Amino acid sequence: MRNIYLSAVLVLAVLLICWRSIVPLEKKLKLGKVKIDFDRAMGIIEELRKAKYPGETPNKVIVLLQDIDGEILWNITYLTNSFNIWNVKVDAADGKVKSEKLESVIQFKKPE
Secondary structure, eight states: OHHHHHHHHHHHHHHHHHHHHHSOSOOOOOGGGOOSOHHHHHHHHHHHHHHHOTTOOEEEEEEEEEEETTEEEEEEEEEETTSEEEEEEEETTTOOEEEEEEEEGGGGSOOO
């Protein structure tokens, strides 16, 4: 039985090595392109929230700085007190809002 587990671990290790050669697991961000810092990005989306969704109060916040298709973006997601998810992508170079959407958490429920 132990040999089966060792074989499975070996197969997984080989797959991981092959996968890493095909798909790099990390991509370095070009931080020199970032002109809008975290505080400014949060200020931009807070202004947008107050203008578009004044009744949505953030409860939890997830913030990522990502390279998406060659653009460095602040990808900011709020979980609100009314169980909505609000996602906003802000260009880290110029502060423009690239996309934003508000969705209900309930819509993610699996159908029975």
